[in-house]
Amino acid sequence: MTTRDIDESVNAELNRLRESIDNIDAAVVHMLAERFKCTQQVGHLKAAHQLPPADPARESRQIARLRQLAESAHLDPAFAEKLLNFIVAEVIRHHERIAEESATNGEGA
Ligand SMILES: C=C(O[C@@H]1C=C(C(=O)O)C=C[C@H]1O)C(=O)O
Incomplete structure (x- = not known):
């Protein structure tokens, strides 16, 4: 060779x-x-019903679940948590914007 x-x-x-x-x-x-x-869609539903953009209790459950999934998949659980937090932070920014637009346009209620 x-x-x-x-x-x-x-x-x-x-x-x-x-x-x-x-x-x-x-x-x-x-x-x-x-x-x-x-x-x-969740953002629009929350804005229409005056629910807060973030749900920390739900996030804690998601993190615990993803860390377990990561461990069984031999993926670093800390990395899985960081990735989820990064995505969720962006989602919350979207929800805040949707809520602001909804308040400005007098939607919901
Ligand atoms: C999508 C939601 O809104 C936020 C974003 C989440 C996500 O991206 O998974 C989880 C919880 C909330 O902080 C929700 O409440 O389900």
Whole structure:
């Protein structure tokens, strides 16, 4: 086997792995888009019924659940928690904006 053959086989393996990584990244984007579609609806429901944008008790339950799932999947639970917190923070910002718009437009109530 020549150095060139090794280079080619390493390249082929790298490309194979990167194709899977690209597919996974695409799935993550699609799943996040679906999640945000749901949370937008939750935001409108909350605004219409004067419910607060954030629900810390619900978040605590989600974190406990995700940490357990992460552990059984051999993913760092601290990373899973940080990721969820990052997403939820963005959702809460959306909910605050929806509530402000709803108050300005006199919707809900
Ligand atoms: C989506 C909600 O609003 C907020 C966002 C959450 C989320 O993104 O999962 C969870 C709790 C709330 O702080 C909700 O209350 O269910």
